[in-house]
Amino acid sequence: MKVTTTLARCSTPDGRPMLLQEHDGHYFLKVDGVTLMSTMATASEQQMAELAGEISPRRVLIGGMGFGFTLRRVLELGTDEAEVTVAELLPEILDWNREHLGAVNGSLMDDSRVHVHLGDVAECIDRAAGGRFDAILLDVDNGPDGLVDGGNDALYGRKGLKRIKSALAPGGRVIFWSANRDRSFEREMAKHFNGVRSIGAKAYPKAKRFSHTLFVGDR
Ligand SMILES: C[S@@+](CC[C@H](N)C(=O)[O-])C[C@H]1O[C@@H](n2cnc3c(N)ncnc32)[C@H](O)[C@@H]1O
Secondary structure (H helix, E strand, O other), X not given: OOOEXXXXXEEOOOOOEEEEEEEOOEEEEEEOOEEEEEOOOOHHHHHHHHHHHOOOOOEEEEEOOOOOHHHHHXXXXXXXXXXXXXXXXXXXXXXXXXXXOOOOOHHHHHOOOEEEEEOOHHHHHHHOOOOOEEEEEEOOOOOOOOOOXXXXXXXXXXXXXXXXXXXXEEEEEEXXXXXXXXXXXXXXXXXXXXEEEEEEEOOXXXXXXXXXXXXXXXX
């Protein structure tokens, strides 16, 4: 029988147990026993980067780091001139990437094109008012409907969308990862962005169904 090893543990800011585990060569991040992320299902995270890549962005903001699959694909598609800011709320996620996931994507944080911001991605968005970023990729929660961290709610509302728009350069693109489709969020996005669309995303390349949704909009 394959053994599950707990590599590290901590508490989330709201006091729930969070574990990093390894099983059969794959890594799992669990909060309260529920898997929030794993290295087995990363296609939708990479697809976000590919949708951003369509506009060849130079300055990119990614929130959050997770296991770094979005970051890896952004760097693969980016030029030497790319500037990529990765915002991550939890210090343990950055530490665990460096200590335990170096062979997965953890070493990408040392890429000279990458700037790591330990804190809320909303801070980076607010500092970028005036249109600093060509692309903003937001995979910080389960999506507009079904948030894990209530603090992220502000990103998906009318004010949050306006702040994101002003952080984007003209022609820039925002992409939200979501566990669910959400027509009302798509309608709200369409009030602020051009060409808004919901794109079905697979958890892994051979999956039969599109289990996630990527919301895309252009400034
Ligand atoms: C689902 S994971 C991201 C997965 C990532 N796209 C990947 O490729 O592995 C969500 C991450 O966002 C972080 N996070 C949650 N809220 C955040 C916020 N407001 N600002 C920055 N990071 C946040 C979480 O700690 C977690 O590391």
